[in-house]
Amino acid sequence: MVFLLGLGAAWETIVHLIDIRPQVLPAPSLIAASGWEHRTTILGHAVATLGVTVAGFGVSLACAWGIAIAIDFSPLLRRGFIPLLVASQTIPIIAIAPLMIIWFGFGLLPKILVVALVTFFPVTIGLVEGFANADREASALLRSMGAGRIREFMLVRLPSALPRFFTSLRIGITYAVIGAIFAEYVGAKEGLGIYMSVQKNAFRTDLVLAAVAVTAVVSIALYLSTYLIERLVIPWSFKERKMADER
Numbered sequence: 001m002v003f004l005l006g007l008g009a010a011w012e013t014i015v016h017l018i019d020i021r022p023q024v025l026p027a028p029s030l031i032a033a034s035g036w037e038h039r040t041t042i043l044g045h046a047v048a049t050l051g052v053t054v055a056g057f058g059v060s061l062a063c064a065w066g067i068a069i070a071i072d073f074s075p076l077l078r079r080g081f082i083p084l085l086v087a088s089q090t091i092p093i094i095a096i097a098p099l100m101i102i103w104f105g106f107g108l109l110p111k112i113l114v115v116a117l118v119t120f121f122p123v124t125i126g127l128v129e130g131f132a133n134a135d136r137e138a139s140a141l142l143r144s145m146g147a148g149r150i151r152e153f154m155l156v157r158l159p160s161a162l163p164r165f166f167t168s169l170r171i172g173i174t175y176a177v178i179g180a181i182f183a184e185y186v187g188a189k190e191g192l193g194i195y196m197s198v199q200k201n202a203f204r205t206d207l208v209l210a211a212v213a214v215t216a217v218v219s220i221a222l223y224l225s226t227y228l229i230e231r232l233v234i235p236w237s238f239k240e241r242k243m244a245d246e247r
Contacts, residue, residue: 026206035210041195042207046214048190052108052180053222056115057173064120068127072157073149082128089121093179097186111183111191118179119172126168130161159234166230170223177219 008028014020015027022030035042067085071078093114100110134157142152184193192211199207 023203023205026209031206031209031213034206035213038207038210042211042214045190045192045195046218049177049180049184049192050218052111052183052191053115053176055108056112056180057119057176059112060116060120060172060176061123063116064123064127068124068131071128072131072153085121085124093118093182097183101186111180114183115176115179119176122168122171122175123165126164127161130164131157134160162234166226170226173222173226174219177215177222181215
């Protein structure tokens with residue numbers, strides 16, 4: 001926080017000393033004043049972006065869990081799907097996003113698909129690796145007691161994968177906001193992406209940066225919310241991490 005305040009003060013001072021035009025680099029005070037003046041409009045666009053982010057990330061999570069569980073139950077699928085997952089991340093979003101608009105129009109669906117495409121890879125890989133790193137001795141013990149594959153998965157492999165899942169969840173949720181904004185740049189009627197595009201064309205750099213600041217706040221809030229969910233879902237992992245930090 002102290003660093004950010006110092007950076008803001010330096011920024012403000014440099015802008016006034018060099019007399020930089022607001023269209024090029026507005027002072028933080030101007031950004032804050034303009035953002036507050038247009039807060040209702042910016043908030044409305046932020047809500048639209050948040051809706052796309054949550055919807056797209058929800059689809060991403062559903063796909064990630066389905067693919068990861070299927071891979072864990074089938075070594076053949078592991079050999080086939082992992083290369084495809086890696087290859088999917090080589091597709092530039094800047095190329096695929098306009099195609100989504102052509103294929104599915106300007107509604108909510110193409111934006112949700114862009115967000116899902118951007119975010120499902122880290123979550124899927126986190127789950128796959130979490131399942132694979134389950135305690136082998138615990139699995140063998142359950143098998144010796146007559147437990148089936150599904151019971152072993154529920155009692156051993158799933159709990160062991162959850163810490164890695166939440167780590168990948170934090171990576172994915174930050175990508176989700178970026179993906180939603182990029183999708184809005186390509187085609188949308190509302191959202192922070194289209195708002196920034198309109199204000200950029202109007203040379204309102206102050207409002208563009210105000211929207212960027214709101215984007216950062218939304219991303220940080222979603223990121224921090226994953227810790228709260230993790231604490232509720234797997235409290236033992238949270239306590240173990242806290243004990244490790246205290247040592």
